[in-house]
Amino acid sequence: MKTYTSQTNTLQNLRNIPPPWLKFLIIVLLVLGIYLRFVNLDRKVYWHDEAYTSLRISGYTKTEFVQQVFDGRVINVDAIQNYQRPHSETGVISTINSLAVDEAQHPPLYYVMVRLWVQTFGNSLAATRSLSVIISLLAFPCIYWLCLELFESPITAWMSIALLAVSPLHVLYAQEARQFSLWVVTILLESAVLLRAIRLRKRRLWGIYAVTVALGLYTFLFTGLVAIAHGIYVMAIEGWRLTKTVKTYLIATSLGILAFVPWIINIIHNLSQIDRTTASAQTKQSLSSLVANWITNIGGLFADFWRYEPFFPDLNLPILRWGRFLVPLLLILVIYAFLFLYRRTAPRVWLFIFTLSGLPALALILPDVIIGGELSVRARYVMPCYIGIQLAIAYLLATQIIAAKLIVRKFWQSVIVLVILIGLLSCAVSSQAETWWNKGSHANLEVARIINKSHNPLIVSSTSSLNIGDLMSLSHLLNPNVKMQLVVEPNIPNIPRNFSNVFLFNPSQKFRSEIEKNYHLTMIYQRGRLWKIVPQGGIKN
Template sequence: MGNKVRSNSQYWLKIVIIIVILWGVFFRVTNIDKKIYWHDEVYTSLRVAGYKGDEVVTTFFNGEIITVKDLLEFQTLKSETPLIYTINSLIEHPEHPPLYYLLLRFWQDLFGSSIIINRSLSILFSLLIFPAIYYLSQQLFNNNLVNLISISLIAISPVQILYAQEAREYSLWMLSIILSSLFFFKSIKTNNISHWFMYSLTLSLTFYTSILSAFLPIIKVSYIYLIGKILAVQTKINFLIFTSISGILFIPWLVITVINFSILKDKTNWTNTQQSLELLANLWGLHFTSLFIDFGLPLYHWASYIFIIFIFSIIFYSFFFMVNNISKNIWLYLLLLVLIPTLGLILPDLIFGGIKSSMTRYFFPAYLSIYLTIAYTLGKKIEQKSQTSSLILIIIFTLSIISNIISSNAQTWWNKASSYHNAVIAQMINQAENPLVITQNLDINKGNIISISHNLKPETKLQLLNTNTSIKAHPEFKEIYIFNPSPQLINSLEKLYHQKLENKNYSLYYFNILLPKLNF
């Protein structure tokens, strides 16, 4: 009788897990065209279309009146654009290895350059994560319930869904991390040459997807060193050979990176910004709670601390349980997978200063370890008839679904930080009858004005200024909006239009040139 009850409960739990996985699919594909196409995605489209940032400035940031439609031409891949244009554009941005962008280029060749098409490729990679993590879990734990929980946790994870809906490389990066881990374990178990080739290939794919994949060979070398006594000599030799092959395959982009190191340094200089330890510590907590809970609360909201305590308690207990209940060759890898990337991001910021560790997306390798560890712990505890573990799993599912319902209906979210208010800005401008929008090539304005333009009416007029552009008055426009101007530009415009600018919030300023009557 007891076995029958246990079997029935697991049967219904598996039904719940399947429903949760389907919810994960639904959240990935819903409202993908409604969310603001933010600064970084704008640069994805520029790179793929074969344009360089300087071309946008030269063409449009000259003080002439243009339309939104004109500006958005630079977001569209033209059928006659040679592939070499895309490659040359990518070379000028060595901080982003080219694999994702080249794949998106081919994707756009097939289907077009709309926002839905651009984001759909990331969704496809995110969906491919489901079978990939299933087989990795099977390789590690050989337990069907644990495998299903692994899929469900990553399927419904709010942070995975956020980046699945973004035209950037992070879903592909997670997929490649999972595949390289899968073939790594297959290789050291079987020492099969075909598995080693697949390991080398998938590890190389991680390199060509993110420069932060540099953590992965460190993890694997550390792992092989620490469990070396139980491995055959030939296995260790093959590991060194095929890991080296992955490095050799990456040499072409490594050479490009070295040649353009000054560009790389300039493009990543923002990560050296100084922030308080209090802010960074809060962000570290939210990085890991966003795996399962993300209500979009303010950074220092009291509920956020409750969620941090709840999630970290589950994480720490899960690692404790795993270390005490599974062989070292499994738990050691997962422990290194969470510790090396996490410490590799946090410690440099603590020692030298900077904000690299403030970026949630940089922690993806650590997240994989956490999904698998929690899945193993909850799965094994549920098999041991732990009602508490079943309840925790249901709570995680519930909180994740609520999180995704909230974020799926929002036009913007914290992952679009530098463009967070762009949807609201566009809405304010669209309400005007005959507006002119002015901005200048300052800081990240170039990417953000294009981002805002995706939500503006196509006929909306823009006046884009470079730092040395002379400004002309345009009294034919009823309302003038100025986005994120410098103090010098504010002063120049107020003199030109004989008015004081009104701050509309969100870095948007405003003139109504009908009030008062102007004499030009």
């Protein structure tokens, strides 16, 4: 009996080792995935949120920026960009302070890192975004380690790398000057360390887990949801008893949170500012709209090439449009993967993925449904859920391609090929776009084209709505000869008459009404909220 058991275990271990052809394929995909993260890094629009990253790099607060730029003077585009680069008179402490004052909901770890990065490598768009790309590469060893700890299966670990390499969602956020690629790494690292600490029960590992909790919290606040999901998992596998493992988890997590207390105090002191800053995420949406976005985002984890039309209006390829019919199939694949995981793995495995995916998602979905909001449709906030989905899919595909029946192996090999191809196609299409679905400020591209083609242009705008971030974004698209005249509402600028073309960018209704008392306004580009201003007495050249 012992010999038979030993032979069975040996056979099982051999089956869990990926065959050489699969290793070679995944290495090729890994190389492609790395290339796709670096290609055309400066091509896409440097959008609203990324522009705020650059404001943090400068070390100035939004108030200081507005006071010195939105004062009614006619300024060059470079005057806007001057507040998006590091300065000798500001330093890392200034970067932390600007976050603490303006955006306490964003902890400082990533912003300190990118400040030091651009001081060393320059503040071009490609250089600024390259830090996120390099950080994203750490996700590959982290997800491999996590799969080994969770599944004890090298083939599943290799499969997870393949899925991560060609995932459009991860490629897009790896190329963005925001903290989300770092957050993915901390989620994976925190999870792997937790599982290893539970398995080996060593105090040193629990200490490392405490550090990963602190690092995660200083990267993004929603790491707290990941820690809660981990806590539910630990208590569940311990039978909801206060065992030594549960106690150790609570101590380690408490130490991680304790290290984050200084920023928690800052958050409490700035709750009203946070509420104003995040007002755009509190827009109520219908349940049908929420559900449609959730499904679309799940599909976007694997493919999104069918979303090309707004960004390539002249590209008439029906085969790309037909790709949207893959979304229901991808959703069925995800649901089946979770059912398969539940039926084929021990509770310690499926429960980990269920809690990692479910709790952070529900924590965002329920408030959006009950109170109103759209946090749950912003894919970057639901990363733990998407990581759980990828782990479930990796296990399903890895298990089925080594199934005993030939027909089963062939079918799932076909599924793997399809998933990889649509992921590669999506990354290839989006890599050529100037903007994509994950970027705001889409209209800035056309706004800039219109203004850049005009002779002797002036842009008039104010602090209305999201203009501060959009104007910072727009500054990277405008020609150096473009001038700006910016004011704080309700002030109305005294527009000089020596410009051939004067444009009004995204005014509030009141601001526009005041301008119309002395000028004629003509809508130039509705989506970009751009008007042309003509003095009632004409223009003096």
